[in-house]
Amino acid sequence: MTNDELAKLFRPGSVHKRLYTDKDIFDLEMNRIYGQAWIYVGHQSQVPRPGDYHATRIGDQDVVMVRGSDGQVSVLYNRCPHKGAKLVTEGDGCAGKFFRCPYHAWTFKLDGTHMSLPLRAGLEGTCYSADNPDFSMKRLARVDQYRGFVFASQSASGPDLREFLGGSASTIDNLCDRSPVGEVEVAGGVFRVMQQSNWKVFYENLHDTMHAPATHESSVVAAREQSKAIGDMPFELLIQEGNGEPWSFWEALELRAYPYGHGYMEGIFDPNAAEKDAVTKAHQASLIAAHGAERAREIMGMNRHNTIIYGSGSPHNVFQQFRVIRPIAVDRTLIEIQVFRCKEAPQAVFDRALVYANLINSPSSNVMPDDVELYRRCQEGNSTRGGDWVSQHRYLGTDKSMPDGGAVSINGTSELPMRNQMAAWRHYMLGDDVSPEQEAAWTGRTPLSTAGAQA
Template structure:
């Protein structure tokens, strides 16, 4: 079905959205053009391509792309396609191309920035329109690539906000994640979890700040944690992490939910293992940061307690446990979640071990927590495919949100402000039509 801008706009009300936004493949295709075709989207971290020729493959919307460290030290993002027959130049995953890319099909070669380098038996192309200086014979670069404190974002559109303006208030979450290192730098470490979920990509974003679901959806895991703690006579961190979902509604109502432009936001933390005096790992971390920044600043850094920051279109960095849940749409009912864990350079080893523990307990495909969410996401997908009703509710505390200089803040921690804010951004993107194309140049055309 072809949708007009008016029809798309009518799918988002102030307090509800039409179920088709989760189930219609035609809408998914438009999202890939109008959201992922113009927004800044997280591609990867510079630490994943430390040396010249190192590359990391991923997806930006429905496009296969690769991030590569070129010979000049810059990071580029290229479409993973050879201009000859269209073959993917490198296989999925990470690797090192060496000094140049070589297509495995017919051995066309390209510089690390994607520029055309050469072809075998060039004499067979003499007298034709083949021109190595023609950008159409190069691997196409994404027109805009920027790094914020090592986090690399790219946009398929040559026009739009600068990255820092796009990120707005959630820049402070990335800052805090990095500042937890005494040298201000983090690196991807410890491997990456990947989980395919049978649901629309937007459901995951909504759930990240859905405080009403925790004690219901995760009852089995927090009940098991409490039973285990009772049996052993203590509540170690791995059980405490699961137990946090079982807090009473009064606890969740007191949390702050913050919403920013472009669909971004954050939820106040459930617990803060980084408190300076809590345990040996935290004390050692505090002492390391104090030596680097001074006591006042160290307390500020460890005192920032945010749970599941949302960078709409990219995913969710978690500052306290140093991770980034990257959200990649695959199809209208399929979403790939990639969990990257970060090491704070120069911090005590216990800080990284604690981050790994959290990732395994909460994010692992075999954890006691994530399967609860995955099951319910799929139930939402299947339920919204029925004729049982057309509208999905976002009514909780509608009309009570407060505006301030930075954006919006909820009156109550169980508010559905984050969902409403995300769909406000969705509607803005979708009403704007197709993304503008990039300017002509060596590989700099945007794909829309």
């Protein structure tokens, strides 16, 4: 598919449904987006000791995050250079002092460097050498971490990690700062959900405030009925009932867009909960003891619901989650929900994070299945001949451009986040073929700068 053909899949405020259904486009995305951008691999706490590994995916590539004997974290392609076998299975484990291929017992240091193999004499007179990089596990081009969150890029060029994260890094900062010692760790297990839809649908839905009252009506009604029956609105019901706010509430929320497709949505729960909620009050007290009252109020006062790191997923600072989004096929997306413990914060803070994950994000929750069902319906509907274009018109042309190349909405029901994500998509997929005039016509606002939107 040529760039000219790709460019024709955009109209002002809308995109062609092929972006969600075309396998050839999906294959290009794995190369031009996931082969270029910084992608979240995992958290350092998942590999606490030398030899510990976390096997996962970046786009369509199997990779391994591993803690080396020197304490450094590397990310390697999960492939033995002999016959191509995957060295370790998906998930977490410990390789010990070195990797050993289960097929022919080739061994590799924890940084991927070739160590040895059985019957080396059989390779005399060939190109085989322990120093030949063709016989070592291949490393990803770049690996970096931000406050323990490990990202990797398959491209040797592009912005550094901090430039790439931009304003979205402040959500990671706040998630970590909610620990009195500024550190978090993955704990409590990881939910995994296979969704029958394209990966971009989930990103768009994360900041789609218009869907909440309709899609989640059943869980809102159930929460309110149960609350009425017991005469109270406990946390377990409150977080389900929150989707039922009136339209005026959603219109008042702030949506912020950053370069590279990132952004955040203002929080939907009471930012002054510390005055009313025992868990939040205890949490704030632990931060006051560590940092003083002013800094504690500043940390607890950052009220964001969903943050998007485009290509990686959605960290949630208030309830210490990270929904990791892994594309599997054009119509299959794997979601991993990681829960974080704020080190030295009250145990009740972690317990509440687990409750939130179970009741909102788990496969058996009352909320997430609503979304998963609608994602599937979008995938199936866009596979029919019932129309070709997907609308992203809400408040088109009203977004306020920001000096950092991003934008802020004038209304919380704006489809600014979707347009911003697609602007990043265009730059990844088309590169320099996107003109400022095309950008302005399609998004309805001042275009992202080339430096701020390309990787």
